[in-house]
Amino acid sequence: MTSTTWLALGAIAIGGAAIATQAPINSRLGNHMGDPVMAAAISFGVGFLVLLVLAVLRGALPAAITAAADVPWWAWTGGALGAVYVWASIWSVSTLGVVTLVAALIFGQLTAALILDAVGAFGMTMREISWTRLAAVGFVGVGLILSRL
Structure with missing residues (x-):
């Protein structure tokens, strides 16, 4: 693998750790706020401010x-999809626990990813649904089931 691939894998692994950590932190915020939707709004607001500061510091704002x-039009929907995840994690992590939440998250991501790759959604390169890719999703599904036993 190339160094770019390793960097990308490392970055997304850090992102995954952030998602796992974000769920219980946001859940605690939701408990204090008394409303998971309000907690999600606050979480997004803080994230927006951090990213806005970074964009300004990088000089990217005028060009953006x-x-x-x-x-x-559809490229504007990513934030709404992220809001669904943040709300769902705040609402469900205390019931499921972090491991099951993340397993379900990854199972849902992989299932959608198979379909998105197969149709070449949103300008992505089409990739076939192979038995190895189906097996990968299946193994995560088994892991999801095992996380609840």
Whole structure:
């Protein structure tokens, strides 16, 4: 594997650890706020501020404002999809626990990813649904079941 591939794997592994850590932290916020939707809004607000500061520090804001006019309508829905995840994790982590939550998250991601790859959704390169990819999703599904035993 190339160094770029290793860096990408490392970055996404750190992102995965952040997601696992985010769920119980946001759940605690939801408990204090008394409302998981409000906690999700606060979480997104804090994340927005952090990313906005980084964008300003990098000098990316003026170009982004200009480029926004050419963005396809569906490209604006990513934040809404992220909001669904944050709300769902706040609402369910105390019932499921972090391991089962993450297993279900990954199972859902892989199932959707198989379909998105197969149809080449959103301009991605089409990739066939092979038996090895199905097995990978199946193993995660078995792990999800085992996490509840």
